[in-house]
Amino acid sequence: MPRITYIEPSGNQTEIDLPEGWSLMQGATSNGVEGIEAECGGSCACATCHCYVESHADRLPAPSETELSMLDHVAAERRPNSRLSCQLKASADLDGMVVRLPICQS
Amino acid sequence: MTAPIIIVGAGQAGLQAAESLRSEGYAGSLTMIGDEPHTPYHRPPLSKAYLLGEFTAAQLAIRTPEALAKKGIDLRTGITVSAIDRATKRLRLTNGDELDYAHLCLATGARPRPLPLAGADLDGVFPLRTLADTQAIAARLPSASHVVVIGGGFIGLEFAAVARKLGKAVVVLEAAPRLMPRAVTPMMSDFFRDLHIAHGVQVELGASVCALLGEQGKIAAVHTGDGREFPADLVLVGIGILPNAELAQQAGLECQHGIIVDACSRTSDPAIVAAGDCTARRLADGNLLRLESVQNAVEQGKSAAAALLGKERPFTANPWFWSDQYDIKLQMVGLAAGCDRTVVRGDLAARKFSAFHYRGRTLIAVDSINSPEDHMPARKLLDLGLSPAADELADLSRPVNALISR
Numbered sequence: 001m002p003r004i005t006y007i008e009p010s011g012n013q014t015e016i017d018l019p020e021g022w023s024l025m026q027g028a029t030s031n032g033v034e035g036i037e038a039e040c041g042g043s044c045a046c047a048t049c050h051c052y053v054e055s056h057a058d059r060l061p062a063p064s065e066t067e068l069s070m071l072d073h074v075a076a077e078r079r080p081n082s083r084l085s086c087q088l089k090a091s092a093d094l095d096g097m098v099v100r101l102p103i104c105q106s
Numbered sequence: 107m108t109a110p111i112i113i114v115g116a117g118q119a120g121l122q123a124a125e126s127l128r129s130e131g132y133a134g135s136l137t138m139i140g141d142e143p144h145t146p147y148h149r150p151p152l153s154k155a156y157l158l159g160e161f162t163a164a165q166l167a168i169r170t171p172e173a174l175a176k177k178g179i180d181l182r183t184g185i186t187v188s189a190i191d192r193a194t195k196r197l198r199l200t201n202g203d204e205l206d207y208a209h210l211c212l213a214t215g216a217r218p219r220p221l222p223l224a225g226a227d228l229d230g231v232f233p234l235r236t237l238a239d240t241q242a243i244a245a246r247l248p249s250a251s252h253v254v255v256i257g258g259g260f261i262g263l264e265f266a267a268v269a270r271k272l273g274k275a276v277v278v279l280e281a282a283p284r285l286m287p288r289a290v291t292p293m294m295s296d297f298f299r300d301l302h303i304a305h306g307v308q309v310e311l312g313a314s315v316c317a318l319l320g321e322q323g324k325i326a327a328v329h330t331g332d333g334r335e336f337p338a339d340l341v342l343v344g345i346g347i348l349p350n351a352e353l354a355q356q357a358g359l360e361c362q363h364g365i366i367v368d369a370c371s372r373t374s375d376p377a378i379v380a381a382g383d384c385t386a387r388r389l390a391d392g393n394l395l396r397l398e399s400v401q402n403a404v405e406q407g408k409s410a411a412a413a414l415l416g417k418e419r420p421f422t423a424n425p426w427f428w429s430d431q432y433d434i435k436l437q438m439v440g441l442a443a444g445c446d447r448t449v450v451r452g453d454l455a456a457r458k459f460s461a462f463h464y465r466g467r468t469l470i471a472v473d474s475i476n477s478p479e480d481h482m483p484a485r486k487l488l489d490l491g492l493s494p495a496a497d498e499l500a501d502l503s504r505p506v507n508a509l510i511s512r
Contacts, residue, residue, distance in 0.1 A: 019164075026165050032173030039400055041148035041168075043155070045428040045437060047482065066435065066478055072507070073482030 002095040007054070008034045009103050018090035024099060025049040025086035035101030042086035048105040050074040051085040056097040060088060076102030108134060109206040110180075111414060112197060114187050114353070115213030116140025118149070118400055119382025121168060122407025123211045124179045130415050137180045137205070139187060139197075144237060145171055150400060152240040153264040154430050157247070158271060163237060190357035192375055209377050209414050212354055212365055213407065216347035216383035216398065221256065225318030230325035231341045234261050243342070250274060250340035254328045256315050258285040260429050262344035263298060267431040269340075270305050277336050278302065279313040279328065289427075291442050293461060294473055297454065298431070305432055347398060349384045362386055364396055369420035371410035379413050381406035387421070399427050424471075424488045437481040440471030440488050449496040451506075452477060460484060460506075462499050469493040483507040 001017040006028055008014065018027040028036045028049075037048035047070040053060065060083070063071065067087050071078055085099065111127060113120045116138050124138050140146070147166040155161045174181050189198040190210065197205045218233035220226060230250075232243050243265075253269045255262040258280030269276045278285075284295035285302075299309050310330070317329040318341065328336045349364040360366045360374040364386030371379045382403040386394040405421040412419035426439040434457060445463035452459030452475075460474040460481060469488060474481035483506040487494065494509040 022165055030165075030167050030170050030173065032169055032176055039404055040428060041150050041400070042161075043150065043428065043430055043435075045430075045435065045478075066476075069477075069479035070482065072479065073486075 002090045002092055002097070004090065004094065005096075005098045006033045006035075007098065007100040009101055010034065020090055020092065022090050023086050024051065024088040024090065025084075027090065028085060028101075033101070035105070036085060037105040038086060039106075040086075044070060044084060044087060047071070047074050047084065049085045050076060050102050050105060051083055051088075052079055052100040052102065053081045053083050053088075054098040054100050056094050057081060059093045063087065074102070075104045075106050109195065109208040110135035110137045111209045111211065112205060112207040113138040113211040113213055114197070115211075115215055115350075115382070115384070116142070116144075116146050116181060116183065117213060117215050117382060117403065118146065118168070119215070119384075119403035119407045119410075120211065120213035121146040122404050123213060123379075123381055123410045124174075125177065126408045126411030127414065128177050128179070130411055130417075132411075132415060133178075134208075135180070136178060137182065138174075139185050139199075140181065140183045141186045142236060142238070143184045145169060145174065145181060145183070147237060149235075152237065153234055153261055154268065156240060157244060157265070157268045163241075166237065187353060190353060190378075192357050192377070195377065207377075210379070211410050211414065212373070212378060212380040212384060213382045213403075213410075214350035214353060214384040216349045218343065219346040219348050221315070221318075221343045221345060223315065223318055225320055225325070226343070228318055228320040228325040228341075229323050230339060231318060231343060233343055234265060235347070243340075246340055247272060247274075252337050253277070253340045253342065254279065254336050254338040255342045255344065256328065257344040257346070258282075258309070258311070259344055259346065260286065260289065262342060263302065264429060264431055265342050265344065266302060266307050267305070270302075270307055271432070274340075275308075276306070277308040277310060277328075277338075279310050279315055279330060279336070281312070281314045283312050285309070285311070290438070290473065291445065291448065291461070291463065293448060294436075297475065301432065301434060301457070347383065349386070349396070351384055354378075354380065354384075362394060364394070366394065367406070369409070369422065370413045370418050371406045371421070372413050379410035381410040397425050399425065401426050424485070426485060433476075435476055435478070437474045437478065438471070439481070439485045440469075442471035442473070445470055447496070449500050451480060451500050451502065462496070464493070464496065467493055480506045483510055486510050 040046040314331040355361040365380040447464040463471040472484040
């Protein structure tokens with residue numbers, strides 16, 4: 001299982017082994033990682049699972065048009081490495097990936 | 107030892123109340139009681155991604171049991187509360203146990219409105235509310251070929267879209283003259299009727315179901331009042347939900363189609379708050395508002411936790427909601443009831459537009475189809491109380507975002 005490191009807003013780091021096919025949002029929320037709300041449960045409707053991709057960015061599929069539109073309206077600062085974690089699916093390629101969670105989601 | 111705060115209900119609202127109590131600094135004992143055997147899970151994907159096989163049950167979990175334990179939330183599942191004794195501050199459980207509470211949060215949710223007809227209990231007739239309901243439907247779907255959906259609301263239409271994607275013949279029977287009559291404007295009703303027809307669904311409006319017919323205990327057909335028969339080997343009943351308010355009502359709390367709460371989720375008993383689908387919120391004008399949505403569960407859960415800690419955190423945000431059907435994403439904000447003018451931005455035929463609803467000159471609601479770039483700023487417009495002129499919103503060369511920051 002790919003291992004993902006989440007950096008919470010407090011700076012606390014949590015490593016989680018994610019089953020392939022799970023979204024990075026699901027891995028974070030189900031394990032109680034702080035810093036993600038994910039109100040819509042992963043259907044790209046609320047923009048509250050914003051994350052900053054700190055590594056492995058080149059191995060991610062490009063964001064969909066919907067995700068890009070939602071990223072325009074995240075609560076925290078949007079950066080070039082901003083993504084919605086519900087749209088990022090764990091795969092072997094992403095083993096060792098690091099994502100940072102923003103200071104706020106809504 | 108002081109008695110705990112007890113949360114009755116382990117859905118989205120109950121979980122939010124529990125976690126907000128912790129994040130707001132409550133360090134005492136905290137128990138959450140759920141009647142389903144699961145940890146809190148996301149319900150919205152049940153009628154969409156889960157039935158399509160895109161999510162597993164494990165992926166629906168909002169938190170693992172370990173994550174809850176780490177926060178000091180004592181989750182007890184598969185347990186039903188049978189009575190609240192407010193005088194002694196004690197809960198009675200159906201297994202005979204009793205639990206003392208210091209404060210109570212009722213997040214008991216809702217249940218599907220039953221179809222009051224003979225045959226509603228035939229094999230092959232399903233509600234869609236819980237994970238167990240959905241697993242029963244998923245087990246039956248592969249062998250089904252004729253699906254009849256009773257009720258053209260969100261659940262029924264999302265399920266119809268799933269069943270069509272899986273290649274089933276699908277009929278939607280809606281008693282009202284239009285789809286989703288309580289939730290959307292006639293224009294959106296027509297849009298979704300056309301969408302489902304284009305995907306091969308037979309949409310029957312004004313169709314009141316009068317009988318469900320079975321053969322050897324299995325559903326075989328649905329009859330409507332105008333004498334028509336629709337063959338069926340799977341029937342989905344989606345005719346609304348009933349708030350689980352009986353526990354509160356029997357305890358003497360003020361209830362009316364839900365447990366009545368104020369904007370801060372307080373009930374008529376200072377020791378008890380309530381949140382989510384089980385509530386009816388008293389508005390400033392005295393009217394009651396029932397919302398059935400994730401946002402309502404989350405916002406009221408936060409308000410309920412604050413109230414238990416002696417703080418006021420009123421739920422004042424505009425209601426928002428979404429639905430996924432086929433390749434269509436519907437996002438809604440505000441309440442369109444009472445609108446007298448609608449301005450369309452975008453292209454209905456291209457299935458990419460937003461409908462801005464006005465009452466007089468005041469923007470009261472916005473529905474968007476595949477237009478998150480308009481919808482997210484539209485939410486901000488409503489929350490800021492801004493009402494741009496109609497011609498400004500209709501002008502596609504001007505981003506909605508630009509109307510906020512002026």
